[in-house]
Amino acid sequence: MSGTTQIVVVGGGLSGIMAAITASRPGAEVILIDEQEQMGGWQRTSIQKIDNPPDVLEGYRGYDSTSYGRRVLEQSSIDCRNRSVVWGLFEDRTIAVHGPEGAYQLRPDKIILATGSTEIVWPFAGWTLPGVMTARAARAFMHLHYVLPGRRVAVIGRGADADQLQADLEAAGASVVSRFQTPDGVEAGGDGAVEWISVEGEREAVDAVVLALGSLPDPELARHAMADLEYSAANGCHVPIRNAHMQTSVEGVYVVGDAGGCVTAAEAAAQGYVAGFAATDSDELATAMSALADAVQARGPHIDVGDAARIPDEVQVDREEQVIAACIRDAIQSGAVSVNDVKRKTRAGMGASQGRDTEYVIARMIRVQTGITLDQLVPMTARPPARLVALADLAQMAAAVD
Amino acid sequence: MRISKHPILGVRPAGSAVSITVDGEPITAFEGEPVAAALLAAGLRAVRTMPETGEPRGVFTGVGRSTEELGTVDGEANVQLMRTPVRDGMVVDTQQGLGDWGESS
Ligand SMILES: Cc1cc2nc3c(=O)[nH]c(=O)nc-3n(C[C@H](O)[C@H](O)[C@H](O)COP(=O)(O)OP(=O)(O)OC[C@H]3O[C@@H](n4cnc5c(N)ncnc54)[C@H](O)[C@@H]3O)c2cc1C
Numbered sequence: 001m002s003g004t005t006q007i008v009v010v011g012g013g014l015s016g017i018m019a020a021i022t023a024s025r026p027g028a029e030v031i032l033i034d035e036q037e038q039m040g041g042w043q044r045t046s047i048q049k050i051d052n053p054p055d056v057l058e059g060y061r062g063y064d065s066t067s068y069g070r071r072v073l074e075q076s077s078i079d080c081r082n083r084s085v086v087w088g089l090f091e092d093r094t095i096a097v098h099g100p101e102g103a104y105q106l107r108p109d110k111i112i113l114a115t116g117s118t119e120i121v122w123p124f125a126g127w128t129l130p131g132v133m134t135a136r137a138a139r140a141f142m143h144l145h146y147v148l149p150g151r152r153v154a155v156i157g158r159g160a161d162a163d164q165l166q167a168d169l170e171a172a173g174a175s176v177v178s179r180f181q182t183p184d185g186v187e188a189g190g191d192g193a194v195e196w197i198s199v200e201g202e203r204e205a206v207d208a209v210v211l212a213l214g215s216l217p218d219p220e221l222a223r224h225a226m227a228d229l230e231y232s233a234a235n236g237c238h239v240p241i242r243n244a245h246m247q248t249s250v251e252g253v254y255v256v257g258d259a260g261g262c263v264t265a266a267e268a269a270a271q272g273y274v275a276g277f278a279a280t281d282s283d284e285l286a287t288a289m290s291a292l293a294d295a296v297q298a299r300g301p302h303i304d305v306g307d308a309a310r311i312p313d314e315v316q317v318d319r320e321e322q323v324i325a326a327c328i329r330d331a332i333q334s335g336a337v338s339v340n341d342v343k344r345k346t347r348a349g350m351g352a353s354q355g356r357d358t359e360y361v362i363a364r365m366i367r368v369q370t371g372i373t374l375d376q377l378v379p380m381t382a383r384p385p386a387r388l389v390a391l392a393d394l395a396q397m398a399a400a401v402d
Numbered sequence: 403m404r405i406s407k408h409p410i411l412g413v414r415p416a417g418s419a420v421s422i423t424v425d426g427e428p429i430t431a432f433e434g435e436p437v438a439a440a441l442l443a444a445g446l447r448a449v450r451t452m453p454e455t456g457e458p459r460g461v462f463t464g465v466g467r468s469t470e471e472l473g474t475v476d477g478e479a480n481v482q483l484m485r486t487p488v489r490d491g492m493v494v495d496t497q498q499g500l501g502d503w504g505e506s507s
Contacts, residue, residue, distance in 0.1 A: 035466070047410045061410070083485075119463060130447035130460025137464025140484075145439035146414040148403040172405050192458050193447040207447075319462070320469050322455055352469045387467055388482070 004029050006108040007279050008095060010086045010221060013041020015257025015268040016114030017069040018054075020078050022276025023112070030078045031106065033097060035085040035387070039073060040066025041116055043265075045139040047171070048164055054269040063143065065265075088384030089113075089224040093252055098389055110252045110279040113222055114272065117215035117258035121357050122306040123315045123325065124156075126188030126197075127209075135165045135212040142172045150208025154178035154197045156186060157212030157305070165212040178204045183211070184310045213305040216360060219259050223382035225250045231375035235261050236302030237360065238379040244290045245278035246271055254279060266292075308364040317365070318358045320351025328362060332369045339363055339380040352388045355380055404443050420490035431488045438464075438471060438483035441494070449473050449483055450497040473497045 005028045009020045012034035020032040038044060046062025057065045073080055084099030095106045119134045126132070133149060135157070141147045153174045155166050158181040166176045178197055180186055188197045188209055196203040222240045223229070227248035229238040239261045246254045256271035257263065263271070270292035277286035311317065313326035323346045331345040339355065339362050342348055348362060349355025359380045366372055407413050417432035424446060431440035438461050441449060448458035450473055459470045466484040475481040476493050479501025483494075 063411075121463075128457060128459060130449070130458050133461055134463050137461055140464045141439060141442060141461075142405060142408075143411060145435050145443075146405040146408065146411075147439045147443045148405055149442070151403060171409050193460065319459075322452060322457075353463075353467055357463075357468075388469070 005110065005280060006106075007031070007110045007112065008033065008106055008108040009112045009114055010034075010095070011041065011114035011116055011257070011259065012036070012039035012069075012080070012082070013114060013116050013257060013268070014043060014054075014065070014069070014265055015116075015259075015272040016041070016112070017073065018269045018272030019112045019114055019254075019256055019276040019279075020272075021072060021076060022273045023110075023280050024076050024078050024276075025280055028280050031081060031108070032073070032078050033081045033084045033086055033099075035083065037082055038066070039070050039080060039082065042136060045136065045143045047143055047168060050265050052264060052266055054266045057265065057269075085387045085389075086221060087387045087389050089221040089253075090384075093225075096384065098387075103389075110254070112246075112254045112256060112272075112275045112279060113219065113259055114255075114257045115218050115221060115259040117262055118218045118356055119211070120213040120216055120305050120360055121211060122183045122213055122361060123311050123317050124183040124186045124188070124306075125312055125315055126190070126194065127183070127211075128316055128319050129188055129190055129194040130192070131190070131194035131207055132188060132209040133211070135161070135210055138165065138208075138210045139168060142168065148172055148174055149210060150174060150206065152177045152204075152206045153208045153210060154180065154188075154204065154206045155210050155212060156180045156183050157214070158182070159214070161214060162212035165210060169210070174208075177206060183213075183306045215258065215262055217259055217261050218356070219255055220354070220356065220382050220386050222248055222250070222253060222255050222259075223379075224384055224386070225253050227253060227255075229379050232261055233301045233375075234299045236304065236374065237363075244274075245283070245286045246275040246290075247278065252279075304364060306361075306364075308361065308368045311361075311365070317361055318346075318348040318351060320353060321347045321349075323348040325365070328365055329369065332366055337366065337370060337372060338378040339366070340378065342366070343380070349380065354382065354386065403445065420488065422488060422490075422492040422494060424494045425496050433490060434487045436484050437473065437475065437481075437486045437488055437492070437494055440488050441483070448496060451499060453499040456499070472501070474501050 024030045043062035044066045088096035138149045227240045232239045240248045254275040257268040273289040311325045336342045429444040447460045466482045473483045474495040474497045
């Protein structure tokens, strides 16, 4: 190929920033796209020191590390596009973007997907009430906007992330009045918004409930591109199959960072270097770097956040489409054996979040009722749009693709 | 509920206080903050009701991806409240169901 190589990096978290900077060399034109108003990824909302960070971020707190990343980007020739959503990845590496300038498409030579993770959510009685939110929503309110999610807060979740969230809430001035390890058996209630929470007994008055249940890799765009997937026991879901250079089964499409399977900050950065080199045909450097990215710490298998058998029948599993557990159980009873089947029969997973939030729960409901293990379950088909898009944008895209 | 001084982040960078109207009542907000943050700061946790069931909903995942975080702003329905910055004089309405599509173009 003559001329320049065009590379689009989707996602401006740690791994996407590192990939973009690495790929930004003579002969390459790099565009970095992120839907948030600033680059930095989820770390932008973190106030903790990064444990075992990549060397360049030693001693930084999450939000500091992202301002460091933004300074580096400013000095580079990378074309940074914020408030820009990539909502589809089509054949021939065609990317559909919606940004401040409107809807448009790109057809780069290489695509590096660094779209990070999504939060695990799990249904329980009362979880749709206003005032119930995820850890990332709570951190965005506190650390980006200086707003407290509530004064008396309940936290649901186990492990270091949930402990850190509790510490973050307390630092911001909230009282954490209840802490539950799992959502199993939890009931929340209130008139118009959450007012109390209980587990088999006494009600505790609260004005917010925060779910800190961990994250799942978000390779949705790789799934649009029909990249081959494999089940990952460490993540509890399917992830794209990649070679040592982070390339998926689709030529020219790479996946790095949490998007391909949850990793540490150092690993997310290293994978960014690998793909950045590989995408610019510097295979030797990519191979040298892949030794770093490979030093994956042994992680135990993913532990389910809740027991699917204990979700009450009348509770909505899909909050957007308002599909209750009983309805999903009926669909499985009458023969649904995959998340796609359940979606067709019940509409669960058809909302704007395209089943991203419900797939984890529904997969486990199927396992409980049918005995089909998660690794044998056919992964859900991911279809564009990955985000809410106006019909006019879809029409324009369809016209251009035809 | 605003955080007046955070032990690590310190005080909020100075912003200009403006007034917006929410369901007919004035509230004070900071120019440029997401509408959803202004509502929560004013103690307003519900931002919309759902179609059919009429259930109230508030910000859940906060990343501006779901239909639960939509509201009606200056007459336009289905606006992402986590993504829309506050402007002085803005009129915000708790969205009822799918919103009034007649008014948006
Ligand atoms: C709660 C938590 C605590 C952690 N603590 C530690 C720790 O102490 N030490 C450590 O080593 N590691 C830690 N990690 C892991 C490490 O921080 C992550 O692996 C790393 O930050 C992931 O970076 P990323 O670039 O892959 O993803 P992210 O930082 O999530 O960035 C992804 C970006 O992609 C954007 N995006 C996604 N989809 C689209 C789209 N369709 N269009 C446009 N933009 C899109 C998002 O807006 C986001 O900015 C932690 C992770 C979490 C979640």
